[in-house]
Amino acid sequence: MTSDPLSPEGPPAAQWRAVSVRYPFAGAAAVGPVDLAIRRGTRVLLLGASGSGKSTLLLTLTGLLPHSIPAKVEGRIAIDGVPIETRPPSGWAADVAQYFQDADRTLCGMRVEDEIAFALENQAVPVARIRNAVAQAMEEVGLPEAWRQRRTATLSGGERQLVALAATLVQNAGLFVADEPTAHLAPVAATRLHRLLTEGRPDRTMLVVDHRLDGLIDAMDRLVVLGPDGTIVADGEPRAIFREKRSLLAALGIWCPAAGDLDEGLARVGLCAPVAPLSVADALAHLNPETAPPEDLARARPIVAAFVAKASAEAPAAAADAPVIAALVGADCAPFLGPVVLRGVSLSVRQGEVVGILGANGAGKSTLAACLAGLLPLKSGVREGAKGGVAFQNPESQFVGGTVRDELSGALPRRMDNDERERRVAATLDQWGLAGLALRHPFELSQGQKRRLALAMLTITDRWPLLVLDEPMAGLDAAGAAALSARIDDLRSDGRAVAVVTHDMDFALRVCPRSVVVAEGRIIADGPTPDLLADADLCARANLSEPSSAAARRWLQATKSW
Amino acid sequence: MVRTLNPLSKVAVCAVWLVAAILIFDARFQIGAILIVCIVLVALERTSPLLLLGLMVPFSLFGLGFLTTALLFREDSAFALHVAGESVFGSPAASAGVTLFLRAVACGMISAFFALTTDPGAFVRGLMAHARLPPRFGYALFAALQLVPDLAAEAQQMRLARAMQSGRVLRRLPGPVEAGSLVIPLLAFAIRRAGRTAIAMEARGLDAHGPRTIMAVPPFEWRDAGFAAVAMIVLGGLIVLCANM
Known part of the structure; x- marks a missing residue:
């Protein structure tokens, strides 16, 4: 599919012509052939399943691929009509700000203020202007002044993402390219990021890859979808694509806005929104409880109620008399060889229970999770129960094998029959959508595939009665997320306990009947997830945002009398 | 106090002290150098003595190699034995070995003085601004300096993952087998x-070419001159003292 013809007002801000990329020793092209032109001032969202080549395509834009990352790139790429070969990748920094999926590819390991200033230093911007720009970028992104002298390596994953964002925004380039900018961000930080991306210069061209669509999608002018073979399968106005090609996107395992399900349900009773909705509020805008015909409201209610019920945890909360699998009593938790970050934590997880651990970036969620699993010793207090397995935030830390198959095989007990081992590995590869990648090196996988492998390694064995998943949704496409939800449900049914650290409120609401909220150096709330996320004061205190179904829940309350 | 000095004046002073520690084959000089650096770090920079002891472990192991070599292969170190024989230590072989051991520790202590009191970023910026170090080399050096703490953090993460896989309790320090496997x-x-x-x-x-701005360039101030002068006077005094004892 060829996209967006050349506009009469000048050359496109970015253009790929018959571009395809093949990595060394790879059997097939990672992406392409792609023909894509992006006009100046447009905001484009690039979607695709994990491994469809989105990140690869972005890396070709300034020539980092193949200049710095070996690959064979065919076709022609131009920025503002200038072929990219005319400059080295560094020569495009004034025109293109690149925010990579992995914060380590954006940051250079300096102190926070040096990181933010670095791109402007390279452009020989005067010192006074750099100082002002750094201060402004820190304020916009919400970085505390106290972070200025901190090294980025000492920050949490989400905090590093915020610094990386400030470091790219400060470039104030005409073309901003962002690859999964919200993957590790807490909801409030993600909302702020979406605002920053969309409220900046009106003439700025944006190309964004992200799985978290709510809050971002309504600011996008255009949607481009890459298929599994790395070619463009849909291109156009987001509302139209999400309504007309919904089944195609679902079949490819690509995220759609949560409002799509509600829109589809309302369409079945002849009440779909006049314009394809991108948010739940959009989907219900024409059904205003005060002005819409009562019979329409009555017909819509069961659909909305079903939507709200589907968005909430289907699994029942664990029985009060179910055995406790792991418990912390009066625990002071600290990272390995680090200072105490959480004090007086008391938390128990019962058999068959799925508990969400929610909180802002840097609140201490990962530390709590590792202490709950018994992986980190407590500074004081007591931990009771069996040890748990942890899927770490950075999946690469778990990989030791030479291939995906080796990783899975190594996670199984040593004394296992070979046939049974092969059977379990094959079944797990299928279950997590990794079947075609069995012989690939784990580090060659995309971020979403790495995440799936790390989760598969943890769930392939029955050895842990408690599983702790740290940001399992980061980098996952819709198919991966569905597989994860299903697997968590299986684990719960098998009587295992699961703790999920997540910034995705929709996911927490869907899979965790109970959650704890971490803030102010302790657990500030513990209870049913729907109740916690409906508490506006609590969410504000812990920097959480409401789930996308909240608008539907409010609508149901407003139409109770119908 | 020492932290606020220009990294280049510190590196110059440390280089002179290192050269002196290498050339002056006298255990008294080495002991003096170790004590002076220790006192400055602990008294002026509030550095933990335990941290200093920990940092000296690899240098001590390196120095022990010299000591054992000197004791086991006396015939091969005739010149060293001859020089060491003039010192206060009784056995010539032990004396030469001890001096070599102390020299390794003194060099380690001087290096630790620089590393503990210097921001790597400021050092690199100083080199680029004052010593015309090309930015590509400067930032490569900077990245290499930053890699050390990052390696430690990554090692901890790997140890956590392995402790989970093996079901073992995570120890504060890895054993030799675990360290080797990392x-x-x-x-x-x-x-x-x-x-x-x-x-x-x-x-x-x-980029390798074109102008660039360098932020927060550490300036040369009078206190740098003062620091260099005091360091040279102390070094000279130590040499004279050792020569006259």
Whole structure:
């Protein structure tokens, strides 16, 4: 599919012509052939399943691929009509700000203020202007002044993402390219990021890859979808694509806005929104409880109620008399060889229970999770129960094998029959959508595939009665997320306990009947997830945002009398 | 106090002291150098003595190699034995070995003085601004300096993952087998990290050519001259004192 013809007002801000990329020793092209032109001032969202080549395509834009990352790139790429070969990748920094999926590819390991200033230093911007720009970028992104002298390596994953964002925004380039900018961000930080991306210069061209669509999608002018073979399968106005090609996107395992399900349900009773909705509020805008015909409201209610019920945890909360699998009593938790970050934590997880651990970036969620699993010793207090397995935030830390198959095989007990081992590995590869990648090196996988492998390694064995998943949704496409939800449900049914650290409120609401909220150096709330996320004061205190179904829940309350 | 000095004046002073520690084959000089640096770090910089002891472990092990070599292969170190024989230590072989051991520790202590009191970023910026170090080399050096703490953090993460897999309790320090098993993965991490840092720097415009701004260049001030003068006077005094004892 060829996209967006050349506009009469000048050359496109970015253009790929018959571009395809093949990595060394790879059997097939990672992406392409792609023909894509992006006009100046447009905001484009690039979607695709994990491994469809989105990140690869972005890396070709300034020539980092193949200049710095070996690959064979065919076709022609131009920025503002200038072929990219005319400059080295560094020569495009004034025109293109690149925010990579992995914060380590954006940051250079300096102190926070040096990181933010670095791109402007390279452009020989005067010192006074750099100082002002750094201060402004820190304020916009919400970085505390106290972070200025901190090294980025000492920050949490989400905090590093915020610094990386400030470091790219400060470039104030005409073309901003962002690859999964919200993957590790807490909801409030993600909302702020979406605002920053969309409220900046009106003439700025944006190309964004992200799985978290709510809050971002309504600011996008255009949607481009890459298929599994790395070619463009849909291109156009987001509302139209999400309504007309919904089944195609679902079949490819690509995220759609949560409002799509509600829109589809309302369409079945002849009440779909006049314009394809991108948010739940959009989907219900024409059904205003005060002005819409009562019979329409009555017909819509069961659909909305079903939507709200589907968005909430289907699994029942664990029985009060179910055995406790792991418990912390009066625990002071600290990272390995680090200072105490959480004090007086008391938390128990019962058999068959799925508990969400929610909180802002840097609140201490990962530390709590590792202490709950018994992986980190407590500074004081007591931990009771069996040890748990942890899927770490950075999946690469778990990989030791030479291939995906080796990783899975190594996670199984040593004394296992070979046939049974092969059977379990094959079944797990299928279950997590990794079947075609069995012989690939784990580090060659995309971020979403790495995440799936790390989760598969943890769930392939029955050895842990408690599983702790740290940001399992980061980098996952819709198919991966569905597989994860299903697997968590299986684990719960098998009587295992699961703790999920997540910034995705929709996911927490869907899979965790109970959650704890971490803030102010302790657990500030513990209870049913729907109740916690409906508490506006609590969410504000812990920097959480409401789930996308909240608008539907409010609508149901407003139409109770119908 | 020492932290606020220009890194280049510190590196120059440390280089002179290192050369002196290498050339002056006298255990008294080495002991004096170790004590002076220790006192400055503990008294002026509030450095933990335990941290200093920990940092000296690898240098001590290195120095022990000299000591055992000197004791076991006396015939091969006739010149060293001859020189060491003039010192206060009784056995010539032991004397030469002890001096070599102390020299390794003194060099380690001087290096620790620089490393503990210097911000790597300020050092690199100083080199680029005052010593015309090309930015590409400067930031490569900077990345290499930053890699050390990052390797430690990554090693901790790997140890956590392995402790989970093996079901063992995580110890504060890894045993020899565990440490050995971390070498290859950490080397792979270092290579990956270096590649990612190079991409990050290139994407944000680091270029070999053209003008650039260097922020927060550490200035040369009178206190740098004062520090260098005091350091040279102390060094001279120590040499004279050792020669006259």
